[in-house]
Amino acid sequence: MNNDINLLLQHSETFFKVIRDIYHYLKDSKYSGLFPNLNKTNKSGTSKQTRIDHKRKDIVGSRIKLHIMKNIYKSKYLDKRDGNVKCPDCLREDFIINLSTPRKRSKDFHHSNGFSEGNYNRYDSNALFSMFAQNRGNPYFLEDIIREIESESDVLKCANHHRMIHYAEYFTYFRKLIFWEKSPKEFPYQDIFVLPADIIHILVLICLGNFYKTKTKTKRENIAIKLRFINAIKKKYIIDCLYDGTCLICGEFNTKNHLPVFDYNHLYEMNELTPREREVRKNVKIPMLYNTCSCSEIVREMEKKYHKGGYICSNCHFVIHRETANIKEIYDDQTTIKVVLDEKKKVIRKFRQNLVQNNGLVKDPLRSEKEQYEVVMNYLFVLYKISRKKTGGVSRKELAEQLGVKECKRGFEGRKFLEKYVKMVPGNRWSPTLYFLTPEGENVVQLMQYFKEYYKNLKNQ
Ligand SMILES: [Zn+2]
Ligand SMILES: [Zn+2]
Structure with missing residues (x-):
């Protein structure tokens, strides 16, 4: 009654609406766990309701995920000294910032069996929430899901190291050329960029034409791979020129070992742009620029207001966009909440201080004279x-x-x-x-x- 819900019913439609309101009211109360999901075919949810559902999904899903991360494989990822769950690869690389408390949630379970797109993040918070919703009657849901993930031998990775497994295939093969790795001393070139652009293009062609994975592909497939290859070289070059090749926030991930983890993060949200600027941002995405523009042209675009921003690793990207949403409901511990919120402020401050500013060093090492x-x-x-x-x-x-x-x-x-x-x-x-x-x-x-x-x-x- 206090919430304007009464049961003085007249029509069946009113009845339906009233029951729905009661349902939503109780679902948001301390009894939330007792309620099954609404049948999807009821298109009666208001946009406010959708928002609440998203929020709940995020909170419940994240809590389940945190629980699994802590407990799976007899807590092998949990560092008991600081209570943090740690990415084994970050540990191996002696990272500090990426192992710290504020990066608690930027982690995935890498599905060891099968690299298909659908498996990329099959235990993210959304998926875990859905599984939970379908298993409401099961009091052993958490134990069961942990057992399931263990039986698949899935491993915990931070978002960056997870991406390295899935999207680094060609990166790993071609790093020999891109990073001039272990190339013999008799060649007097300290890196690829001292060579004329045409020679770089020829070398790329040589790699693709002789490597067993690419030489059997069709011409069309190879054109696409070549474009990705060249774009990767451009991206490395730009990040190296602008930020000395490391993530401008954590400074731990770098282009030499982790080029695929770099994301472009825009300074302005869409609602801070004029309609015209929004239009440009929507139509021309930064990765698309790589297909047609030279390095210096790409950087010039990055300085424009609609694209203003910089390259950061995906773990840091997560801190800016995802980590703090619903944080007060996800963590119980006040100290954690404070540390995470502080971290986000720090990350954004650092990002603003290090935006793209053409320092004049960005040239066009891949602009060739002629093709063929x-x-x-x-x-x-x-x-x-x-x-x-x-x-x-x-x-x-x-x-x-x-x-x-x-x-x-x-x-x-x-x-x-x-x-x-x-x-x-x-x-x-x-x-x-x-x-x-x-x-x-x-x-x-x-x-x-x-x-x-x-x-x-x-x-x-
Ligand atoms: Zn990691
Ligand atoms: Zn970073």
Whole structure:
């Protein structure tokens, strides 16, 4: 009666509405656990009601998740000294910030069996809530769900390390090239970006064309993979230039070991933008810019108000957007609540201090002169091969013979970046144009050869 609910009924519709109101009222009371979920086909929920349902889902689901994280595998993830649940990979990497209290919830159960999209986060708080809702009558729900997860040998990971398992496949294969990892000392290049853009593109082509996982794919599939590959190089380059390659908030995750964990976080919420700005943000997402823009162009876009923001790791991203919602109902302990709220403030402050500001260092290391990398690649390989057998230069005719084609219409002319690699002696009526590899040219072809061999020999480990 105090809540304006009375049972003076006239029509069945009124009756229905009244019962629904009582239901919602009791569901939000201390008896909440006793009520089954409303049948979904009742489209009678108000938007306020939907909001409350979402909230409840988050609170109950999160509490279940926290309970499981603490207790699963006889509490093996729980550090009894500080009461925190810890990601084993973060422990292995000696992280501090990512193991601390405020990052309690940015964790997932990695499903060891099957990498399909649907399995990515099959025990997140939403899913756990749904399972709970379907098992209301089961007093052993928590024990059962823990046993189920254990029987699947699922492991706990922070959001970042979880992503590394699922989205790092190509990253792991191609880090050899992207990060210049363990490349032999005889090549005088400290990283990939000292090479001309065309050579970088050629090297990417060599990786894809010789690596067992990509060489069998169709041309179309490989175009998509190549684009992702190039975009990953661009992303690494931009984060390295702007933030020295680490997450600008925690400073623990870095591009060298964890490139796939970086998210772009916008400074302004949608409702802080004008309708026009909102429109631009919606239509052109940052990852889309990578497909068409050069690095410096991407950074220029990031400085515009509608895209203003910066790259942070997904654990830190979670702290900004998710960690504090409904926090007072999720944790009972006042100290935890305070620490988590403080952390969010600190994270946002740090983020604002480190927004993208073009420091002038961002150039365009991947903007090439001309495409048709394959042609140049083949010419260079063949020129190298012939030059090793004879001196005195190589003609187009010889190139064509070695390549097994009728003629080489295009020579090495017209590409500025080749000037330091290939010396040209123009021909006349009596003698053909001759090409010579310079010492630097030899070095670069050896580098190409090196990556070709490396990817050819990479077997399924
Ligand atoms: Zn971790
Ligand atoms: Zn971070």
